Amino acid sequence: MKNTKLNLSLLCGSGIVLLLACGEHKKKYTAPKEKQIVANVRELDEVVKESITERLSLISDNDGILEDSLPAFRPQALQDFYKEHENKAEWSDHGKMHPAADSMMEWIARADEYGLLPKQYHANTLTKVWSQLRDDAAAKKDAALWAKADILLSDAFMKMTSDLHYGPGPRDSVTFRTDSLFPDKFLKDKLRAVVADGNISAAFEGLEPTHPGYIALKEGIKSFKDKYEGQSWDTLPLNYTDTIGFRQLLANRLVQGQYLDTAGKVVDTTMIKAAVKAFQNEFNIYADGVAGKRTVMALNRTPADWLMQAGINMDRWRKLPDTMPREYIMVNVPGYTMRVIDSGEVMLESRVIVGAPRTRTPLLNSYMTNVVLFPYWRVPYSIVFKEMLPAIKRNVGYLASKNLEVINKDGEAVDPNTIDWNKLSKDHFPYVLRQMDGVDNSLGIMKFNFRNKYSVYLHDTNNRGLFKNSMRAMSHGCVRVQQWDSLSQYLVRMDTTQHRGDSIKAWIARGEKKQVDLTRRLPIYLRYFTAEGRDGKLIFFDDIYGEDKVLRREMKYN
Structure with missing residues (x-):
């Protein structure tokens, strides 16, 4: 009894230690100074340097998380790069952004044209910071703001350098690419070159795959974006009956997508059916002109969602080797x-x-x-047990109807009428079913x-x-x-x-x-490609196995 009590007390004590340990692990994010306003612009570069030093030290303290809650892509490479340059600003000096910074912002804004998401390159935070530094006189003297922009731009450059070549998705289980990441030195050298000459496009040149399928997909994305950028539309109810009210909602949605022209016309069923067919043809849905559930779900998807589908397929091309x-x-x-x-x-x-x-x-x-x-077709045991054996037990004539013969362990054909099929199961089946030619x-x-x-x-x-x-x-x-x-x-x-x-x-x-x-x-x-480019346009396929959903989660594209 004493031993039992002792064990219980030890367990309880262990529980307290574990709880304390968990409490210690869940430390709060340590934020850097929000503002560091200088009185004189000539002091700005030195204070920016101090702010960069503070922010870099906090990356480790915050488990690699940056100020916009996104993890730094390669924290050590980022810290080493700045350390080699005494933590001075790389994208600005004396309160002015370098031209390379403008170019980098353009690349981030157009990341979706390369199958990437702008938000994964600090687009939201950088756009806000950019606006402040451009339009707010007080913000231009804020060393903390300049330091934030500098580090986020450097991190975005390193991540985009990697993602253009390898893709942001996890390593494919069937890839036969031998490499999967750039060394830190490569990323640092790339960044050093781009802040020196200011040519972002030249730095990114040659990183993307050259496979015809990838190029065609990229061309399709560009034309799709040109057609649909900035557009939005109403969503249709998934649970509906074919009523006058639903047909009106459907007609409105088809007008928004430019599949139906109602100007000066009385819209009838024939016009709506033709417009639905036009939409179905564009999005590779069986063109029957009927707005069934599958078509309505496709009508409800946003242009950004379709672009994400194309983007994750660009990632699949990036997982192939550089040369096929x-x-x-x-x-x-x-x-x-x-x-x-x-x-x-x-x-x-x-x-x-x-x-x-x-x-x-x-x-x-x-x-x-x-x-x-x-x-011959040697029937897999999975099919034998799931589909055929129950049918044979009901009627042995099933074998003849399917042109199947029974082969024993010696490779000899056996008369199925001599077998007690009720005694056979997944655990005892000493035969092979073979379909004759x-x-x-x-x-x-x-x-x-x-x-x-x-x-x-x-x-x-x-x-x-x-x-x-x-x-x-x-x-x-x-x-x-x-x-x-x-x-x-x-x-x-x-x-x-x-x-x-x-x-x-x-x-x-x-x-x-x-x-x-x-x-x-x-x-x-x-x-597994659910989108491809064809004649400058995107062609979409159904995600029949749900692989896109999995990859979206892993790439944080949801």
Whole structure:
């Protein structure tokens, strides 16, 4: 009993210590002097220097947080840079901003054109400070204000230098970029050069990716911003009935977006439907002219929100290496598209069907290994247990209806009527279900293998009519390719030592089972882009797996 009491008292004592420790950890932000007005402008530079010294020392005391509650991008690099220059102001002297400061403010204001958010570069605070220093005579003598502007501009420059190249998002789980950050010395040298020559644009030149997809996205963002900048519109109710009142609200919203012209006209249902179609076409929504829930949600989104969607996709391009292989296959999962790229040119493009949200197509990097003609489909156990076994237990004839055969551990076909299916479960299933080749085979005529741990591949399908659908996230994870025949011809076209150009067509005509091993290691990348640039415009895709939402939170874009 005494030991129990002793243990309890020790626990209670530990709790008190922990509470005290927590209380000590939650220290308050220590603010620097808000104002330091000098009587004579000639004294300004020296007092600014003192204020910069104070602010830099407080960065460490405040866990890297700056005065606008944003964390310093690279606190040590920032402190070392100023220390090397005796903590003097770098963006101004004698109460006048250098031209480089004006340029930096312009870059911050236009950050969204590069897929970045101005607010992450102290835009709100710097704009306010800038206005005071420009218009307020008393503020021009405030050393604290000049020091604040100086440090925030330096921090913004370092962060934008990094973000233009690497992006503000976290390291991609499938990236094969070998580097992910600039050394402190690089950032300090860049900043030193820019305050010396004042050329911000030259400092940022060459930092952005040169991939055609990135450039096209950037061009699309610029045209989108030119069209919609400064615009705002009313939102529509998501829960509604198709009433006269709702149609009036819808018409007003379509007028605001310049999809409907009502000047001197009596608006009727046909005009509204045509305007809805125009909006749907612009934002890549199935153009049926009906303002359903998906269309209304898109109508309610702001231009800034659409730009953020494009911006996070620029971040995805930044996670790719500076130089891509000369030739590769790119599957854009939410875009339902496969492209074969050679020297920056699209050699082949095809619609694809990808995994449903519950059975996602994984994002990965690999290379093509072989092409199989008239393949068997070995049913994954996840499908066997979730979908097939319950149906087989109800009616063993399900197997024949799906052209499935049962294979035992010795690789031999087993008569399904000799099996007691009710005794089988996820914990005991000593068989493989295999779909035989033919017109009913889920893999169709051809399967394209590439190395990966998920057992996914590209393939044809026996249900080719599904490629007409606008929403094509419906597979169990593999990627169905509409232009499977063109892809196969492309993959073997260079391998003339083993095959003639028309070999595949001949094998298909004869119904021959074949595995064609590929001697060239053609890379394949499965990626997730919900926006792309096309002909100078932005094309948007649905965030089918919710990856945009996750990335927005991680990038603090919400």
